[in-house]
Amino acid sequence: MSPEPFGARLRRAMDERGPLCVGIDPHASLLADWGLSDDVAGLERFSRTVVEALAGRVAVLKPQSAFFERFGSRGIAVLEKSVEEAREAGALVVMDAKRGDIGSTMAAYAETFLGKDAPLFSDALTVSPYLGYGSLRPAVELARENGAGLFVLALTSNPEGGEVQHAVRGDGRTVGATMLAHLAAENAAQTPLGSFGAVVGATLGDLSSYDLDINGPLLAPGIGAQGATAADLAGVFGAAVRNVVPNVSRGVLRHGPDVLALRESADRFAEEIRAAVEAA
Numbered sequence: 001m002s003p004e005p006f007g008a009r010l011r012r013a014m015d016e017r018g019p020l021c022v023g024i025d026p027h028a029s030l031l032a033d034w035g036l037s038d039d040v041a042g043l044e045r046f047s048r049t050v051v052e053a054l055a056g057r058v059a060v061l062k063p064q065s066a067f068f069e070r071f072g073s074r075g076i077a078v079l080e081k082s083v084e085e086a087r088e089a090g091a092l093v094v095m096d097a098k099r100g101d102i103g104s105t106m107a108a109y110a111e112t113f114l115g116k117d118a119p120l121f122s123d124a125l126t127v128s129p130y131l132g133y134g135s136l137r138p139a140v141e142l143a144r145e146n147g148a149g150l151f152v153l154a155l156t157s158n159p160e161g162g163e164v165q166h167a168v169r170g171d172g173r174t175v176g177a178t179m180l181a182h183l184a185a186e187n188a189a190q191t192p193l194g195s196f197g198a199v200v201g202a203t204l205g206d207l208s209s210y211d212l213d214i215n216g217p218l219l220a221p222g223i224g225a226q227g228a229t230a231a232d233l234a235g236v237f238g239a240a241v242r243n244v245v246p247n248v249s250r251g252v253l254r255h256g257p258d259v260l261a262l263r264e265s266a267d268r269f270a271e272e273i274r275a276a277v278e279a280a
């Protein structure tokens with residue numbers, strides 16, 4: 001029997017738990033604020049605490065791979081364990097590794113994060129399409145096969161992204177709009193939600209010139225530390241707001257290491273997001 005697609009699993013999780021995605025971003029400064037050492041033991045304690053606090057509560061956890069990779073193989077081992085424990089506790093895991101390469105190498109990245117028996121198997125992976133959307137094909141195919149998903153960087157939350165993503169192509173469309181169109185094609189006829197999402201920053205203001213109706217999830221980083229708020233979501237995403245998965249990392253994590261304080265912070269963001277979506 002083929003596995004249930006990521007889009008269907010995500011829709012259910014969003015309906016049951018609300019759409020909030022909390023990042024697991026063990027910045028060196030956060031480890032220090034939490035009274036932890038900037039080493040593998042500190043990394044492990046940090047990740048364990050976030051998983052214990054939130055994996056049974058929020059729809060999605062998003063480990064930022066860079067903060068684990070910086071400790072080498074032992075950091076990757078912590079990442080593997082965090083993914084496994086988060087999934088066991090009921091959260092969907094979006095691995096934020098932003099991989100992108102020529103197709104033959106992309107196939108190996110896909111095996112790493114989306115291969116059925118891979119130690120880092122995640123429910124979805126962030127990918128960069130800037131070697132050409134077609135270079136992502138091996139990841140799209142493996143994700144489909146294994147009931148996983150992708151989040152493609154379309155309109156990123158950082159101010160530098162616009163020089164690439166807002167650039168206008170020969171056909172008059174922007175690069176970002178072209179990525180959204182590829183995703184809409186990928187998700188055509190998928191119910192209740194396609195598995196191929198876009199990363200679209202919550203920081204970007206009015207996006208009404210973009211067609212965000214891709215029948216897939218829109219992962220929206222930028223709330224909290226980058227300055228966007230839950231109240232901005234309706235203005236940024238318009239009618240697509242129902243498919244938005246808002247991400248907050250430092251905005252929640254700064255309340256650790258106390259498990260209850262982390263939960264209270266996530267609950268506050270979740271409530272603000274619920275109210276904003278309902279009012280839209």
Ligand SMILES: O=c1ccn([C@@H]2O[C@H](COP(=O)(O)O)[C@@H](O)[C@H]2O)c(=O)[nH]1
Pocket residue numbers: 023025064096155156157158199200201221222223224225226247248249250251
């Ligand atoms: O456009 C993007 C894509 C990914 N990110 C990632 O999301 C989190 C945001 O962290 P905050 O602490 O809430 O700012 C982080 O892991 C980024 O690498 C993004 O911010 N923007």
